[in-house]
Amino acid sequence: MKDYFFLAFNNLKRRKLRSWLTMLGIFIGIAAVVALISLGQGLQDYITEQFEMMGANKLIVMPGRGMGMMTADKLTSKDLNVIEKTKGVDMATAVVYSVSLIKFKDEVKSIFVIGLPTDKTADIFKEMGGFEAEKGRDLKEGERDKVVIGYLLAKDNGFFEKAVSLRDKLVIKEKEFRVVGIMKQIGNPGDDSQVYIPIDTAKEILDKKDEIDAVYVQTKDGFVPEQVAENLEKQLRKSRNEKEGEETFNIQTFEKLLETFQKVFSVVQGVLVGIAAISLLVGGVGIMNTMYTAVLERTKEIGTMKAVGAKNSDILLIFLFESGLLGLIGGLIGIVIGVGLGKGAEYIARMALGVSLFRASFPLWLIFGALVFSFVIGSASGILPAIQAAKLKPVDALRYE
Amino acid sequence: MAETQEIIKLENAHKDYRMGESVIHAVESIDLNIKKGDFIAIVGPSGSGKSTIMNLVGALDLASKGDIFLDGQNIENLSESELAQIRGRKVGFIFQTFNLIPTLTALENVMLPMMFQDIGREERRERAEKLLKDVGLEKRTNHLPAELSGGERQRVAIARALVNNPEVILADEPTGNLDTKTGRQVLEILKNLNKQGKTVIMVTHDLEMAREAKHIIRLRDGKIEK
Numbered sequence: 368m369k370d371y372f373f374l375a376f377n378n379l380k381r382r383k384l385r386s387w388l389t390m391l392g393i394f395i396g397i398a399a400v401v402a403l404i405s406l407g408q409g410l411q412d413y414i415t416e417q418f419e420m421m422g423a424n425k426l427i428v429m430p431g432r433g434m435g436m437m438t439a440d441k442l443t444s445k446d447l448n449v450i451e452k453t454k455g456v457d458m459a460t461a462v463v464y465s466v467s468l469i470k471f472k473d474e475v476k477s478i479f480v481i482g483l484p485t486d487k488t489a490d491i492f493k494e495m496g497g498f499e500a501e502k503g504r505d506l507k508e509g510e511r512d513k514v515v516i517g518y519l520l521a522k523d524n525g526f527f528e529k530a531v532s533l534r535d536k537l538v539i540k541e542k543e544f545r546v547v548g549i550m551k552q553i554g555n556p557g558d559d560s561q562v563y564i565p566i567d568t569a570k571e572i573l574d575k576k577d578e579i580d581a582v583y584v585q586t587k588d589g590f591v592p593e594q595v596a597e598n599l600e601k602q603l604r605k606s607r608n609e610k611e612g613e614e615t616f617n618i619q620t621f622e623k624l625l626e627t628f629q630k631v632f633s634v635v636q637g638v639l640v641g642i643a644a645i646s647l648l649v650g651g652v653g654i655m656n657t658m659y660t661a662v663l664e665r666t667k668e669i670g671t672m673k674a675v676g677a678k679n680s681d682i683l684l685i686f687l688f689e690s691g692l693l694g695l696i697g698g699l700i701g702i703v704i705g706v707g708l709g710k711g712a713e714y715i716a717r718m719a720l721g722v723s724l725f726r727a728s729f730p731l732w733l734i735f736g737a738l739v740f741s742f743v744i745g746s747a748s749g750i751l752p753a754i755q756a757a758k759l760k761p762v763d764a765l766r767y768e
Numbered sequence: 769m770a771e772t773q774e775i776i777k778l779e780n781a782h783k784d785y786r787m788g789e790s791v792i793h794a795v796e797s798i799d800l801n802i803k804k805g806d807f808i809a810i811v812g813p814s815g816s817g818k819s820t821i822m823n824l825v826g827a828l829d830l831a832s833k834g835d836i837f838l839d840g841q842n843i844e845n846l847s848e849s850e851l852a853q854i855r856g857r858k859v860g861f862i863f864q865t866f867n868l869i870p871t872l873t874a875l876e877n878v879m880l881p882m883m884f885q886d887i888g889r890e891e892r893r894e895r896a897e898k899l900l901k902d903v904g905l906e907k908r909t910n911h912l913p914a915e916l917s918g919g920e921r922q923r924v925a926i927a928r929a930l931v932n933n934p935e936v937i938l939a940d941e942p943t944g945n946l947d948t949k950t951g952r953q954v955l956e957i958l959k960n961l962n963k964q965g966k967t968v969i970m971v972t973h974d975l976e977m978a979r980e981a982k983h984i985i986r987l988r989d990g991k992i993e994k
Contacts, residue, residue, distance in 0.1 A: 370883045377871045671867040674828060675881035675928065676856015678849040761855075762829045765867070 371681075375688035378661070379696075389657045390697035392650025393741055397701025399643035401737050402708035405727045407636040409713065411629065413725040418625045425495060426584040426596055427619045428603070440615035442579040449606045450582055455595035457587040460488035461579040463569050469562065470538040471527045478526075479561045480539060482569025485510060491583045500548030503533045511568045514544035518552040519559040526560045539564065540572040554720070592620045647741075650697065651748040658690050658752035669756055670764025679757040686753035687746050694745015695738065702737050774840070775935055775967050776802040776825055781834035783820050794820040795990040798834070802969065804935070807962040809978035810971045812987030818971045819940065821987070825969060826859045826938045827851045839935060856884050860929030864941035866921040868913040874900060874924045875909040881932050899927035903957065919950030926957055937961060939970040943977060955980055 379386045428450060430440040442461075450459045463482040468475055483489060485508045493499055500515050507513075514537055519525035521532065531537065537544045544564060553559050570576065586595045596618045603609075603616055662669070669682055709727035716725065778800040785792045795817040802808060802825075810818050823829040824836055827843050830851075836843050839858055843851060855861075868877045878896035887895075900909050903923040913921055922942060929937055939958060943951030955977055962968045962982075970981060978984050986993040 374872075381871045667867065668869055671863075671869065672880070672884075673852060674826070674855060674861045674867075676852055676884040676932070678852040678884065680849065681852075681884055760829070762823050765828070765863075 371684050371688045372692075374685050375692050378665075378689055379692060382661075385657060385660075386693060389650075389653050389693055390700065392653040393647065393694055393697030393744065394650075394701035394704060396643060396645075396647030396650050397698045397737050397741050398704035398708060399646060400640055401702050401705025401729075401733060402712070402727075403636065403639050403643055404733055405705065405709035405729050406712055406725070407632070407639075408728040408730065408733070409709075409725040411632060412728055414628060415625060418621050423621055424586045424588075424592055425491065425621055426586065426592055426599070428582040428584060428599065428616060429619065430580070430616050432615065432617060442582060442616060443577045444579065445577075445606065446603060446616070447579060447582055449602050450584060450599060453595070453598050453602045455586050455590035455598055456584055458488050458491060458585045460484045460491050460583050461566065461581070462583065463566060463573060463575045463578065463580045465569075465573045465575070465580075467540050467573060471531055471535070472529060474527050474529075476527070478539075479557075480569060480573065481561055481563050482566035482573070482575075483563050485565050491585050494585075495583075499551060501551035503546070503548035505548055506563065506565050510547075510565050512542065512544050513547045513565070514539070515548035515550060515563040516546055517550050517559045517561045517563075519556065520562070521549045537562070542568070542572050592622065596620050647744060651694075651744045654690050654693050654745055654748035655752060657693070658686065658749045659755070661689070662686065662752050662756040665756075666759065666764050666767040669759050670761050670767065673759075673761040674765065682759075683753045683757040686756050687749050690749020690753070691742050691746035694748070695742040697745070698738050698741025701741065702734055705737070773803050774801055775804045775806075775838075776800070776969075777835075777837040778821075778824065778831075779835045779837075781824060781831045781836060783817075783824065783829070784832045793990055795824075795987075798992060800985070800992070802967060804967055805962070805965055807959070807968045807980075807982040808970070808985060809981035809983070810969065810985045810987060811973060811975060811978045813973070816987040817990040818987055820990075822938055822940050822969070822971050825936075826861060827855050852884070856881055857932055858934050858936060860932070860934040860937045862922070862925050862929050862937065862939040862942045864944040866913070866918075866925045866945070868921055868924060868928075870913055873910050873912055874905060874916065874920075877913070877924055878927045878931055881928060885932060895931055896927070899930055900924070903927050917950075918946050919953060922946060922950075922954050923957070926954070930961070934966075936967045936969065939968065941971055941973070943972070943974065951977070 428442065428446070430442045432440070444461070447459060447461050450456060461484065465480055466477050467480045469478040469480075483492065483506060485506045489505070499505065501518075502521075503515070506515060516531055516537070517526070520527065521530050523530045531546060533546055533549065535546045537546060539562070550559070550563070570578075584595070584599070586592050599618055600614070604611065604614060607615070609615060672682060706729060709729070713725065713727040778798050781798040781800075782796055783794045785794055798821065800821075810821060812818050820829070824831055827838060830836075830844060838854060841854075843854065846854070869880065872880065875893070875896050878899060879892045882892040882895065897906070897909065900906055903926055905920060905923055905927070908916060908920060913924070916924065937958065942958070943954055946954060958968050958970065959980060968981075970977070972978050
């Protein structure tokens with residue numbers, strides 16, 4: 368075995384340029400696959416981590432048949448009452464939200480306004496992270512004209528031209544609010560340019576009356592969120608007089624959310640990796656071509672080796688090792704480049720967004736798998752040429768010039 | 769034990785080649801007995817079937833008709849890999865064009881035939897080094913064929929032919945690509961090998977070279993001239 372490896376390596380060294388060109392096809396493909404998978408994996412890890420941080424014991428009840436905010440269906444405080452009384456529910460809290468005009472100094476823009484509860488049920492949000500003031504304080508119970516602003520509003524040119532500071536005045540829908548807190552950075556520009564006001568005030572100025580846009584539920588310890596979700600569905604259906612399958616509300620568990628996300632994500636990633644894999648196929652054809660040329664070039668050598676005792680299987684293995692080695696070395700270089708690309712993208716993302724959104728991840732299976740895969744591609748591409756070499760008749764091969 | 773004396777035996781051997789529609793009879797009705805320790809020169813004009821006989825004797829090719837015995841074994845019914853084993857163990861080939869592997873050094877070229885037998889790495893190196901020393905190339909072991917002269921290359925090829933300690937040395941025009949002086953040196957090596965007990969069969973069209981052999985077989989139109 369070691370000898371075949373030696374012979375194969377020797378032959379690759381002999382035609383350096385051709386070997387490099389052949390490997391180019393493989394390492395571009397492997398680099399693309401490794402980079403894409405590592406970034407995808409990194410993103411997935413990040414999002415899973417975020418979901419887990421928010422807590423698996425939370426549910427969200429929203430109006431409408433599926434995901435999405437635009438719907439004519441509504442939830443009301445009656446529904447909130449039903450939810451609070453359902454078995455397995457520890458705490459439930461309502462939020463309202465809407466896009467509204469906001470004025471700061473002389474600048475008027477539209478903004479996403481979220482009405483948050485101010486009682487102790489607001490803790491649900493705090494546990495989920497994100498909804499917490501970094502500077503100043505959170506909204507207090509009973510307050511009506513106070514506002515907590517998103518991270519970007521407190522920056523010059525972040526949302527308004529001028530940065531908003533604590534105790535500044537903002538006008539939302541002609542009502543004056545005083546800034547009492549600034550949120551910590553969440554990481555994406557949309558979430559970081561929202562404002563939070565007490566829910567009661569929000570209902571008034573946003574014309575919501577009895578409507579609720581979402582109910583956040585915390586399940587009791589010892590209850591499975593999926594089971595609680597089922598209970599809630601049953602109770603809400605009863606109180607809203609709806610048949611199974613025709614509900615005008617939906618319940619998201621984080622687990623379900625994560626599952627949905629992962630499904631979509633793996634399809635996207637699959638398509639991308641599939642495209643990259645096409646270049647690997649082309650690389651494989653390149654190897655095959657190179658090996659056919661090599662068999663022709665070395666016909667006389669093959670004859671000589673057979674004359675000095677090489678069996679057909681020996682010749683087959685020598686050529687298979689050679690093409691496998693082309694794949695393997697190509698793969699090795701591809702992995703190095705792929706890791707570089709992944710790390711580079713991670714770095715650029717961090718520079719551009721200012722937060723480390725994700726970390727390119729290189730699990731062992733990826734590295735190992737890429738290596739094995741490239742070796743298999745190389746060997747598989749070499750099978751036909753190697754068989755051709757092995758089947759050469761010694762007399763014919765020796766006579767070949 | 770008369771039989772063991774016979775190292776190669778051809779019985780009514782024929783070899784035909786198809787060239788499109790027509791069939792060419794390269795050799796016909798060859799009967800040949802070669803005894804152990806003999807030194808035979810096969811001579812004849814080109815196209816007389818010299819190389820075909822070499823190929824048959826060296827188990828590189830099988831006869832179309834008739835039997836070929838190598839060391840008492842009929843090779844007609846052997847598989848390709850069994851033939852390869854026989855070539856590797858019993859026959860040492862020396863070619864007109866040397867046929868060294870250009871990517872391997874002199875030493876590696878000599879070690880190559882042992883790679884296809886079950887011989888340990890240490891022993892391979894020792895044997896190859898000793899044989900290269902015997903042909904006077906101990907200082908050129910790490911050179912590639914391209915860095916060696918024609919005579920040196922043929923001496924590497926001889927070392928390679930000897931490395932599995934074969935009974936028979938088959939030399940196909942071994943001096944054809946060499947000048948007279950180096951040609952003579954190579955011939956001397958072959959004569960020495962014969963003195964040490966090897967059976968040597970040499971194909972040549974050089975009658976002067978052929979006269980150095982113990983027996984001469986003349987071929988014409990695929991048949992042995994009596």
